[in-house]
Amino acid sequence: MMQTIANLCSAFGRRSTALLAAGGLIAAAAGIAHATDFEDPPGGAPRVDEGVLELLPGVDIQTILDRYGFTLRDSIPSRNIHLVSFQPALTDEQFEQLFIGDPDIDHSELNFDAGDSGPSTGSLFFGVAPAEFDSQPVWNILGVDPAHNVATGAGTTIAVIDTGIDTANPMFLGKIHPAAISFIGAPTDIQDTGNGINDDNEGLVDEMVGHGTWVSGIALSVAPDATLMPIRTLDDEGFSDAFTLTKAIYYAVDNGADVINLSLGSVAQVRLVERAVDDAANLGVIVVAAAGNHALPAPEFPAANNKCAGIAAVQLDGVIAPFSNYDADGGGRTITLSAPGMDIIGPIPGGYGRASGTSAAVPLVAGTAALLIEKGTIRRWSDFKEMAKKTAIDIRGLNPNLPNDALGDGMLDVLSAVTWPGPCxxxxxxxxxxxxxDIQAFIPLFISGSAEVDYVDPRGVLDLADLQFFLQSFINGCP
Ligand SMILES: [Ca+2]
Ligand SMILES: [Ca+2]
Ligand SMILES: [Ca+2]
Ligand SMILES: [Ca+2]
Structure with a gap:
């Protein structure tokens, strides 16, 4: 075991260095390691000759392809967003300058490459007996079992944008949403498996296989009656790109996800992804993302987005996990909440495994959000923030060397969250x-179609039901 851990740390160190150049979106699972093992965070680098164009409504992509001589690679039709290849003769800088003054193009940017931070599955996941999964202490510490007397996530859908899922594990039987999809290979191939090839040439084969299964199992343990929508977006090496992540977020939103689990992140702030997260939040979808595993004083993106629940990892005792990013810059890049992320057991293809990372903290929170959506106490993003404020365990005293808000409002408490009466x-x-x-505030919000008053069926449609909900809440007063 010690040998395995050592391998893991050294593998991580090498990979982190390489990522300075390769850069991008990472699956946020770390091994058991100390802060010093994580030297460099993944950076962001554009993919060769690939750009993303967001067109104004009604503009036809073919017109644009003809105008600039681009080739279409992929599209998000519902948002008029397109991935194009541009001419190798064009530099990245020239591409970025090309659309100044073009009235048809709302936004353009390069498509950022992506790389994982992960060691091999064998190193990442220490195999354990299935019984250890149910008996692990995290469930007791968070009050998960008694919370299930109040809510189980019934009627909710959690989208897990990750490496896929092991559909053979009985815990997922009957729990997988019909819209589950893969953006990696064939659309129906959601299996969390590798190809046996070290595609990224860093010495490890299929190192992120199991990540999505592990994350999904943790989420489902908190919300056992929720439906999972695996969206296979990270490949077996943990790779993806900004366009595909954006596509996955909109897919989840458009197919009825209530919660989106993003156990991934990047130091690159990509406007396309940030906007997808904002759009999701404005449609009442709770987006939960990993702060990152590089022991840095700022969360990665999109965790840092202020409409996304950015989650740091703590140990079971509430002390920050040595690898977890945190928020010490005092700026706009915020952590919302912390949750356990050390030595968490979850399902992996063919069994159960133990691993650490902000990747584990995210599904604990995502599952809790599903419980509260079932209860009707979370309807809007602002309700989630209120829940964090009102129900998190204060762990500032346990982390005296960190600024007060470095770990958000504190550590997740599932039982407190489900017994919370809800926001006003x-x-x-x-x-x-x-x-x-409040009545004076309501009227302009309602007229402008604001997400703040989209209480009922929060999908951007404001109608009589929302008005009635507001009036009833007004009459009921604050809980
Ligand atoms: Ca590899
Ligand atoms: Ca591979
Ligand atoms: Ca008021
Ligand atoms: Ca509504």
């Missing part, structure tokens, strides 16, 4: 009272 829905002015000011 009608208090739109945030003064913990319902009064005339």
């Amino acid at each position: 829905f009608a208090d739109l002015t945030g003064n913990d009272l319902v009064d005339l000011g």
Whole structure:
């Protein structure tokens, strides 16, 4: 075992260095390691001759392809967003300058390459007996079993944008959403398997296989009656790119996901991805993402987005996990909440395994969000933030060397979350009272179609049901 851990750490160190050049989106699973093993975070680098174009509504992509001589690679038709190949003679800088003054193009950017941070599956996941999964201490610490007397996630859907899922594991039987899909190979091939090839040439074969299964199993343990929508977006090496991640987020939203689990991240802030997260949040979808595993004082993206629940990892005792990123810059890149991420057991293809990373903390929170969506206490992104404020365990005293908000509002407490009476829905002015000011605030929000008052069926449609919900909440007063 010690040998395995040593291999893991050295593998991680090499990979991290390589990622400085290769860069990009990573699966956020770390091994058991110390902060010093994580030297460099993954950077962002554009893919060769690939760009993303977001067109204004009604503009036909063929017109644009003809205008610039590009080749279409892929599209997100519902958002008029397109991945194109441009001419090798064109530099990245020239591509970025090309559309200045073009009235048909809303936004353009290079497609950022992506790389994982992961060691091989054999190193990442230490195999354990299935019984250890159910009896691991994290469930007790978070109050998961008693929480299930209140909510189980019934009627909710958690999209897991990751490496796929092991559909053979009985715990997923009957739990997989019909819209489950792969953006890696054949659309129906959601299996979390590798190709036996070290595609990224860094010495490890299929090193991220099992990641999506592990993450999905953790989420489902918290919300056992939720439906999982695996969206295979990271390949077996943990690779993806900004366009494909964006496509996956919109796919999840358009197919009815209530929660999106992103146990991945990048130091590169890509406007396309940030906008997809904003759009998801504005449609009432709770997006939960990993802060990252490089022991750095700022979360990665999209965890850092202020409409995304950025999750740091702590040990079971509430002390920050040595690998976890945290928020010490005092700026806009925020952590919302922390959750256990050390030595968490979950299903992996063919069995169960133990691993560490902010990747594990994310599905614990995503599952909790599903419980609260079932209960109706989370309807909007602002409700999630309120839940974090009101129910998280204060762990500041356990982390005296960190600034006060470095780990968000504290450590997740599933039982406290499900027994929380819910936000004061009608208090739109945030003064913990319902009064005339809230009615005055409601009217323009309702007229402008704001997500803040999209309480019922929060999919961007404001109607009589939302108005009635507001009025009833107003009459009921603050809980
Ligand atoms: Ca590899
Ligand atoms: Ca491979
Ligand atoms: Ca108020
Ligand atoms: Ca509505």
